[in-house]
Amino acid sequence: MQHMTVGNAGTADADILRIANLTKTYGRFSALKSVSLSVRRGSIHGLLGENGAGKSTLVGMISGQRQPTSGTITLNGIEVQGHDVKEMEKAGVFLVTQEPMIIDHMSVAENLLLGIWPRKGWLIDWKRLRRDAARMLQDTDIDPGQRAGTLDAVARRKLNILRAMFSGGRVVILDEPTASLDVEARQQLFAFMRRLKAEGVTFIFISHYNDEILEICDAVSVLRDGELAGGSDDVGEMTSDMLSELVLGRGLSLFQRQRRTFGADEAAIVVEGVRARNVAVDAFRIHPGEIVGFAGLPGAGAKEFARCLFGLVHAKDGTMRLEPNSPAVKLPGHPFEAYRRGIAFLSDDRRKDGLVGHLSIGANMSLSSLPALSRRGFVDVEAEREIISRYFAGMGVKAPNPEVAIDTLSGGNQQKVCLGRVLATEPKLLILDEPTRGIDVGVKQDVHRIIDELSGQGVAVIVVTTDSDEMIRLVDRVCVFSAGSIVGELTGEAISKDRLRQISG
Amino acid sequence: MSNVSIKAEAAPRPRSGTSNRAIVGWVLHNVVWIWLAILVVFFGLFNSFFFTVFNFQNIMVQATVLGMLATAVALPLLVAEIDLSIPANLGFSSAVGALAVTDYGAPWWLGALFGIAVATAIGFFNGLCITRLRMVSLIQTLSMMIILQGALLALTQGKTITSLPEGYTWIGQATIDGWPIMPLVFVVALIFMAVLLRRTVLGRSIYAVGGNAAAANSAGIRVDRTKIVAFTIAGFLAGIGGFLLASWQMAITSNQGSSFLLYAIAAPIIGGVSVFGGRGNVVGVFGGVMLLTVIQVGLAIIAVPSFYVGMIGGVMIFIAVAIDAIRVRYFQ
Ligand SMILES: Nc1ncnc2c1ncn2[C@@H]1O[C@H](COP(=O)(O)OP(=O)(O)OP(=O)(O)O)[C@@H](O)[C@H]1O
Numbered sequence A: 001m002q003h004m005t006v007g008n009a010g011t012a013d014a015d016i017l018r019i020a021n022l023t024k025t026y027g028r029f030s031a032l033k034s035v036s037l038s039v040r041r042g043s044i045h046g047l048l049g050e051n052g053a054g055k056s057t058l059v060g061m062i063s064g065q066r067q068p069t070s071g072t073i074t075l076n077g078i079e080v081q082g083h084d085v086k087e088m089e090k091a092g093v094f095l096v097t098q099e100p101m102i103i104d105h106m107s108v109a110e111n112l113l114l115g116i117w118p119r120k121g122w123l124i125d126w127k128r129l130r131r132d133a134a135r136m137l138q139d140t141d142i143d144p145g146q147r148a149g150t151l152d153a154v155a156r157r158k159l160n161i162l163r164a165m166f167s168g169g170r171v172v173i174l175d176e177p178t179a180s181l182d183v184e185a186r187q188q189l190f191a192f193m194r195r196l197k198a199e200g201v202t203f204i205f206i207s208h209y210n211d212e213i214l215e216i217c218d219a220v221s222v223l224r225d226g227e228l229a230g231g232s233d234d235v236g237e238m239t240s241d242m243l244s245e246l247v248l249g250r251g252l253s254l255f256q257r258q259r260r261t262f263g264a265d266e267a268a269i270v271v272e273g274v275r276a277r278n279v280a281v282d283a284f285r286i287h288p289g290e291i292v293g294f295a296g297l298p299g300a301g302a303k304e305f306a307r308c309l310f311g312l313v314h315a316k317d318g319t320m321r322l323e324p325n326s327p328a329v330k331l332p333g334h335p336f337e338a339y340r341r342g343i344a345f346l347s348d349d350r351r352k353d354g355l356v357g358h359l360s361i362g363a364n365m366s367l368s369s370l371p372a373l374s375r376r377g378f379v380d381v382e383a384e385r386e387i388i389s390r391y392f393a394g395m396g397v398k399a400p401n402p403e404v405a406i407d408t409l410s411g412g413n414q415q416k417v418c419l420g421r422v423l424a425t426e427p428k429l430l431i432l433d434e435p436t437r438g439i440d441v442g443v444k445q446d447v448h449r450i451i452d453e454l455s456g457q458g459v460a461v462i463v464v465t466t467d468s469d470e471m472i473r474l475v476d477r478v479c480v481f482s483a484g485s486i487v488g489e490l491t492g493e494a495i496s497k498d499r500l501r502q503i504s505g
Numbered sequence B: 001m002s003n004v005s006i007k008a009e010a011a012p013r014p015r016s017g018t019s020n021r022a023i024v025g026w027v028l029h030n031v032v033w034i035w036l037a038i039l040v041v042f043f044g045l046f047n048s049f050f051f052t053v054f055n056f057q058n059i060m061v062q063a064t065v066l067g068m069l070a071t072a073v074a075l076p077l078l079v080a081e082i083d084l085s086i087p088a089n090l091g092f093s094s095a096v097g098a099l100a101v102t103d104y105g106a107p108w109w110l111g112a113l114f115g116i117a118v119a120t121a122i123g124f125f126n127g128l129c130i131t132r133l134r135m136v137s138l139i140q141t142l143s144m145m146i147i148l149q150g151a152l153l154a155l156t157q158g159k160t161i162t163s164l165p166e167g168y169t170w171i172g173q174a175t176i177d178g179w180p181i182m183p184l185v186f187v188v189a190l191i192f193m194a195v196l197l198r199r200t201v202l203g204r205s206i207y208a209v210g211g212n213a214a215a216a217n218s219a220g221i222r223v224d225r226t227k228i229v230a231f232t233i234a235g236f237l238a239g240i241g242g243f244l245l246a247s248w249q250m251a252i253t254s255n256q257g258s259s260f261l262l263y264a265i266a267a268p269i270i271g272g273v274s275v276f277g278g279r280g281n282v283v284g285v286f287g288g289v290m291l292l293t294v295i296q297v298g299l300a301i302i303a304v305p306s307f308y309v310g311m312i313g314g315v316m317i318f319i320a321v322a323i324d325a326i327r328v329r330y331f332q
């Protein structure tokens, strides 16, 4: 510690934050190995790296959520050692965690000002709290009095971001804030960041999207396997390919699907007359082997319709026909029923309804396949082990073994496990809501290849995504949602960045 | 190209060795068993009678009823609910079964089965209230507890039911070579639960529902059904416990079972079953039951004046729970 006197006043002024030899170990595993870097005052500093590279671990330590095993963190020339979140927030460091941190039964307003409630002496100043919250929410359509538990994934994300943005903090850390944000919200966020930056606020910005790093960041650091793989003080001299190569340690070959077209007379899954809250879809068809993308603004019905098909959202009306000559039946009333018919669904909010945190990777992966893996109620342990090891390896989950609790995985690796869980059911209709949310560029291509392969085996795939790049590379056809209905379709060349941007922003 | 500025001299902080950590981890994981061993030695040193075979048999018999109750209580806890009515259910259902025998002339086995069926039905009803009517389990089962305690009092008119036929009391009294057979039922129940939780779809569903009900639901698990089944099996185990207690004591008092309430809830929690659901196993429940039984029996044997028994027992439980809390924090 005695070595950490600030030697050079000049650099100390330019750098608001310095990290020296920071190391974090979990048992025998090193998540971060002696990482040193510094962040210039008033800059936006990008942080990139594969899933499990140690990004969340690093910012977790900067923000006081986790304590380093060794190494030092210096803020404004003062070493901050053993500070917890509360103390770091007092020092002006705010973190927006990768997973939404929302207290479901509290109102939106309370969540927005969580822990920084305005006070009147000993009491909370409710009037000001409501006024502040309303001001923070003026650019959104979120109601401050609403119970936070009723919000969708995008809105939950926004709450945490807004809390940090309005906190008055001097260092704001955003851990994958744009994952699952729509284009408009993304641009809003960037505009906001630029505004605060002009006021001297410093940002650390984590993302798996190279184009975002190039657009918004001044400097960038790349982590690989817990070590600093490289970076640049001037993002202007970087390209997307260079970033990918730094992240992966090798070149990246982008996946591009051979688009397929299907005739109207071909056998198809037919869905008709669906009515539910915020959903009014008269007819929807998808062919075995087809990949259909759902696009639209949040609340336009894409996500809700997807959930109806799976029985997670109750549909008042609606029928589906999975096989050409079978009779039309009602939409599934419960996910159990959906899985039995061969319909699988991946949620866009893994923390909320995607995974069971303290169970092992394996237990999570086999969870949806248990009926198929059992005889008279008893789980066939051999068959289960086989499925687990197949998808554990197939999805490239980074963990010592499948017995590890899923809680200890990085966000992207948790997503891979969730994806493995739904794929393991071998569905006929696969519904994926933001399938590559939080997954790094390299694995994203693998996931796209897997989805492409599945469609080759005759699986019909619905992809709900706000990632226009993913949409363009992966789908055969796009259904455009507005006010709960499908209002248009894009095929072939029409599926382009510009068109998608028009639709969703 | 690089913004990396490395301060070479920053010395790594000393770190406790990994092996050290592993030992502490092992101790904390097995704290119930270690605490149990310490207490056994402690009581034995005070009074060597504690080490006799007879006393061991006594402990096993004492542990049986508490064990049935603790196993029952563990199930709703695992699905992130709670059932406070289980000990009252034990008392009420056994009285119903016994009355069928003594007052209505049913054969003893029919009475026993009837009592167990009533207990199971009560468990099922609790499950229905909590899932279909969305009642809060803490309050719903609390009121059920009061109802059942009152019903037992009404049923017995405050009197103790004795005059139980020999067949009915057989299992509580029978011995083989001097070894009581009643604990076998507890062993069977433990094995049944272990297989259920580890090997069946239901068991997996129970852990998933308790861990994250929303995720379990969207993974295709019927959450309500799983909870109802958990409450029903809990009722069933309570019913068996009721029969055993009556058979062993050869009597049913007008507040049969009520004294077990706190111990029945403490035992699984001491054994590592989380009150937040989804965590815990049968071995832990067994450990918790043995620990509490040894404390009770031990305090009686070393002749602690009865005024102090409750307090000292409470302190010992407190220590077990405190160590468990340390364990949870340590592994965070
Ligand atoms: N509590 C823990 N116990 C054990 N290992 C952990 C724990 N927390 C994190 N890890 C491990 O540390 C490594 C780094 O995780 P981290 O969350 O920092 O990755 P990340 O770069 O944020 O990845 P992602 O892009 O997927 O979010 C991972 O391999 C993870 O499994």
Ligand SMILES: [Mg+2]
Binding pocket: A055, A056, A057, A098, A175, A410, A411, A412
């Ligand atoms: Mg992360």
